[in-house]
Amino acid sequence: MASVGARKLLTFVTGNPGKLREAIAIFGEDLPWKLVSVKLDLPEFQGEPDEISIQKCKIAMEKVKGPVIIEDTCLCFNALNGLPGPYIKWFLDKLGHDGLNKMLAGFEDKSAYALCTFSFHSGKEGDEIMLFRGRIDGTIVPAAGDNKFGWDPIFKPIGYSRTFAELDGDSKNAISHRSKALTLLKQHLQ
Numbered sequence: 001m002a003s004v005g006a007r008k009l010l011t012f013v014t015g016n017p018g019k020l021r022e023a024i025a026i027f028g029e030d031l032p033w034k035l036v037s038v039k040l041d042l043p044e045f046q047g048e049p050d051e052i053s054i055q056k057c058k059i060a061m062e063k064v065k066g067p068v069i070i071e072d073t074c075l076c077f078n079a080l081n082g083l084p085g086p087y088i089k090w091f092l093d094k095l096g097h098d099g100l101n102k103m104l105a106g107f108e109d110k111s112a113y114a115l116c117t118f119s120f121h122s123g124k125e126g127d128e129i130m131l132f133r134g135r136i137d138g139t140i141v142p143a144a145g146d147n148k149f150g151w152d153p154i155f156k157p158i159g160y161s162r163t164f165a166e167l168d169g170d171s172k173n174a175i176s177h178r179s180k181a182l183t184l185l186k187q188h189l190q
């Protein structure tokens with residue numbers, strides 16, 4: 001298995017620099033693992049979040065021989081029974097922040113949740129793909145804050161008066177869907 005010093009390499013396959021930046025910060029340096037990345041535009045599958053994550057991980061496993069992770073993020077509007085969910089990337093791309101807000105114009109319920117699923121495979125034949133999930137609940141609001149990463153400007157976590165985009169990186173990482181999922185993965189790796 002590839003290693004740096006005493007540390008084993010864990011390869012995160014993603015085409016998204018925002019995810020990578022946050023994952024590196026959350027993963028930290030306290031494990032006997034070093035997180036490295038491979039930039040690849042993975043296919044956008046359809047289906048339920050777990051199925052999508054497993055399919056995505058299988059593609060990553062073809063590219064990376066060794067321990068590998070991928071991540072899939074859904075943004076689910078409760079008024080729309082969980083949509084756009086795994087399809088949020090295309091909805092955001094085509095409609096923008098304003099259009100996503102307008103989708104909820106006819107509903108009183110503006111609540112939503114972000115769901116992050118990390119998939120891990122050890123790289124050993126016969127081992128199963130393992131899933132680690134994190135969720136945060138919030139509200140969809142008109143865009144506020146720096147437009148640096150995806151739908152951050154329109155997601156206001158419950159209990160906060162500011163959107164993800166208005167929080168600094170450490171504050172987002174302390175509570176986010178991504179950090180909850182990655183913390184479970186880290187516990188497994190320990």
Ligand SMILES: O=P(O)(O)OP(=O)(O)OP(=O)(O)OC[C@H]1O[C@@H](n2cnc3c(O)ncnc32)[C@H](O)[C@@H]1O
Nearest residue numbers: 014015016041042071072073088089149150151152
């Ligand atoms: O290569 P992968 O890892 O799949 O990266 P992606 O950008 O295609 O990501 P997804 O398929 O998981 O689609 C999720 C969409 O939600 C966005 N997104 C993911 N996590 C986010 C976060 O924490 N805050 C804001 N936007 C986020 C992301 O930019 C995409 O538009």
Ligand SMILES: [Mg+2]
Nearest residue numbers: 042043044089
């Ligand atoms: Mg993707």
